[in-house]
Amino acid sequence: MLERSSTQTLTSSPVRSESRRRGLSWTTVEKKIRKLHRASLNDVTEDESRRLYHLELSANRHAGKSPRHVLEQAKAVLRS
16 A cells, blocks of 8 residues: 655645755746746747747646656757
């Protein structure tokens, strides 16, 4: 049988879940990706813009390995 870790509670919520290393919540990551996207609108291609938008939606839906991983993916889009 699986045991609950010390960080899990009955009221755990993915909205409030944070990355263990950086303390990033999904909401914070969504805001950061949106901010990166807005700041780079003139410098990115349509495909890169679309990818950033999809990553923002992923953060909104809490889809991905972790909030930190989704943010790193967005930064990688801007580096390319």
